[in-house]
Amino acid sequence: MLQKFQNHLLHNFHFLNGKKILLATSGGKDSMVMLHLFQQLDYKIGIAHCNFQLRGMESFEDQNFVQDYAAANGIPVFITQFDTKAFAEDYKVSTQVAARELRYNWFYELLETEKFDYILTAHHADDNLETFLINLGRGTGLEGLLGIPEQNEKVVRPLLAFSQEEMEVYAKLNNIQWREDSSNASDKYLRNKIRHHLVPMLKELNPNFLSSFHKTQTYLQEAQVMVEDASIMIYQQVARQEEDIIYFDLQQLRKLPNYKSYLYQWLNEFEFSAWDDIYDLVESQSGKYIYSAEYRLLKDRDSLILSPINFVDEREEYFINENQKEVNIPLNITFCKVADISNVSNKAIFVDADKLKYPLVLRHWNEGDSFQPFGMNGKSKKVSKLFKDEKLSLIEKENTWLLCSNEDIVWIIGLRQDDRFRINDTTNNILKIQLE
Template identity: 85%
Template sequence: MLQKFQNHLLHNFQFLNGKKILLATSGGKDSMVLVHLFQQLKYTIGMAHCNFQLRGMESFEDQNFVQEYAAANAIPVFITQFDTKAFSEDYKISTQVAARELRYNWFYELLETEKFDYILTAHHADDNLETFLINLSRGTGLEGLTGIPEQNDKVIRPLLAFNQKEMEDYAKLNNIKWREDSSNASDKYLRNKIRHHLVPMLKELNSNFLSSFHKTQLYLQDAQVMAEDASIMIYQQVVKQENETIYFDLKKLKKLPNYKSYLYQWLKEFGFKAWDDIYDLVDSQSGKHVFSPEYRVLKDRDYLILSPINFVNVKDKYFIDENQKEVNIPLNLTFCKVADIGIVSNKTIFVDGDKVQYPLILRHWNEGDSFQPFGMNGKSKKVSKFFKDEKLSLLEKENSWLLCSNDEIVWIIGLRQDERFRIDNTTKNILKIQSE
C-alpha cells in the first residue's frame, strides 16, 4: 500500500511536497495509518487531536495515546478539549454536527497560528460509500451523491482511493497500534447501521462493489459539472444584479423546462432550506417572501428579489437638530445654508430654511402619507401612489426614507421634493440638503 499511496500523492497531490502538513489524528486505525504513511515518506507533519469528551475516560485515554505516540516519534502534537454536548445544546444542533464544527474551526486556527499549509484527514473509500448512502436515505441532489471531495480548500483527504481492507492489511503488516472507539460497535447512529448491515450486504452481492461505486461517482461528478456550467449560462440570461441585490426575471425563468432546478442551484449558497416555499413564490402574489438566516427572497410582480437581511435594528424615527450639519445613520445626509440655488437633482434639494420646523424627522413612509410633489402646483398625492407611478419595487419602498417637518414631508429622499418648501421670491434663508 505504501508504494501505491506514494504514487497516488505524486499524481494527485504533488503540491504537498515540501509543505507543512497537519494530520487530524483521532487515535483510531485509519488516522494512525495516515500518520504512519507520512512518516515513511518523510513529510513534515504535525498531529492534531480533539477530545470531544463524549465517552468518559475513554476519550481521555485516546488523548493520552495520541500524545504518547507523538512524543515517542518526535512529532509535534496539538491537543484540545471540547464540551461538545453543551455546544450542541446551545446551538440546537446534533452532537455529530457540533463535533464537526468544533473540529474544523480549531484545525483552521492551527493552520493560522502554527503556520501549517494543509489539514489532512483519514477518510477512505468506505467512508465515502457510507456518506453516499446516508445522503441517499435522507433525500438529496447531485451534490449529496458525488461523495466526499478529495480537496475542500485547505482540507485534503488523500485516502479516499483506498478501502477499509487495504487500511486493515497495512496496519497489521506494519504492527500499527490504534485505539478502538467503543461507539463504533453501536447501531445507535445511522452511519453505524449502514456500516454494519447494509455495506456488507452490498459487498456480498458484488465483490467489486467499491470499484463500481467509484466509477458511478465519477459519472455523477461529470454530470454535476455539466449542470453547473448550464446554470452559469442561464443565470446570465435570467438575472441582473445591483450591488448586493439580485433580480430573477420570472417571465424568462418560467420559460425554462426545469426552472426549479436552476433556482436551487442559484440560491443554495445563500442558506435557504424551505425549497417548496421558494418554488411557490414564483406563482404567488407580490409581497410574499422566504427567509434564510442572512438573506430574503421577495416576490415583487415579475421578479424574485434576493437581498441580504438588514440586521441593524432601525428605529422608526431619527431627529435632526437645527445646528446639525450631517447625519450618518440610517443614511448619509448633509445640511448647509447657501446664498444661491445650485444644481437640483435626486440627491440634492434646496428648501426655504424659514419654512421648516426643527427638529426635522427622518422616518420610513406609512400608509396614508401624502405630499405635494414638486412641480405639481400644490396638488396632493399619496406617497403609495407616487411609489406605484415610479414603479418602485417592494424592496425599494421598504428602503425609502422621508425627511419631515412636523407632519409634513419635505423630501422623499432621492426621489422628489415637496412643493410646500420650495424656494420663492420671498425666501431669505436657503437650506441645501444633500444625500450620498
C-alpha cells in the same frame, strides 16, 4: 499501499510538498494509518487530537494514547477538550453536528495560530460510500451525491481513494497500534447502521462494488461540471446584480425547460432549504418571500429578488443640526446655501430654509405617513400610495428614507419633495439638499 499512496499524493496532492500539514488523529485505525504513512514520507507533520468527552474514561484513554505516540515519535501534538453535549444543547443541534462544528473551528484556529498550511483527515472510500447512501436516503441534488470532496479549502482528504480493507491490511502488516471506538459497534447512529448492514450486503452482491461506486462518482462529478457551466451561461441571461442584490427575470426564467433545476443551482449556496416553496414563489403573487438564515428571496411582479436580510428598525432616527453641511450615515447627504435653482432632480431638492425646524430628522417611512406633492393644491397623499404608483419592491420600500422637519416630511429621499417647503417669490434663503 505505501507506494500507491505516495504516487497518489504526487499526482493529486502535489501542492502538499514542502508544506506544513496537520493530521487530524483520533487514535483510531484510519487516522493512525494516515499518520504512519506520512511518517514514512518527507513531510512536515503535526498531530491534532480532539477529546469530545462523549465516552467517559475511554475518551481520555484515546487522548493519552495519541499524546504518548506523539512523544515517542517526536511529533508536535495539539490537544483540546470539548464539552460536546453542552454545546449541542446550547445550540439545539445533534451531537454529531456539534462535534463537527467544534472540530473544524478548532482546526482552522490551529492553522492560523500554529502556521500550518493544511489540515488532513483520514476519510476513506468506505466513508465516502456511507455519506453517499445517507444523502441518497435523505433526498439530495446532484451535489449531495458527489460524496465527500477531496478538498475543502484548507481541509484535505488524501485517503478517499483507499478502501477500509486496504487500510486494515496495511495496519496489520506494519503492526500499527490503534484504539477502538466502542461507539462504532452501536447501531444508534444512522451511519453505523449503513456501515454494519447495508454496505456489507452491497459488497456481497458485487465484490467490486467500491470500484464501481468510484466510477459512478467520477461520472457524476463530470456531470456536475457540465451543470455548473450551463448554469453560468443561463445565469447571465436571467440574472442581474446591483451591489449585493440579485434580480432574476421571471419572463426569461419561465422560458427555460426546467427552471427549477437552475434555481436550485443558483440559490443552493445561500442555504435555502424550502425548495418547493421557492419553486411556488415563481407563480405566487407579488410580496411573498422565503427566508434562509441570512437571505430573503422576494417575488416582486416580474422578478425574484435575492437580498441579504436587513432587519429594518422603524424607530431608527438620525438628527441633523442647522449648521451641518453633510451627513454620512445612513446616507450621504450634503446641505448648502445657494443663490438660485439649478439641476433639479430626484437626487437634489431646493427648499426654503426659513421654513425648516431644526433638528431635521432622517427616519424610515411608517405606514400612515403622508406628504403634500407638488400640484395637488395642498392635498395630502399617502407615502404608501406613492410607492405603489412608483412600483417599488418591498426591498426598495425598506431602503427608503424620509427627511422630516418636526412631523412634516420635507423629502421622500430620491423620490419626491414636499410642496410645503418649496421656494417661492418670498423666499430669501435657498437651501440645496443633495443625495450624493
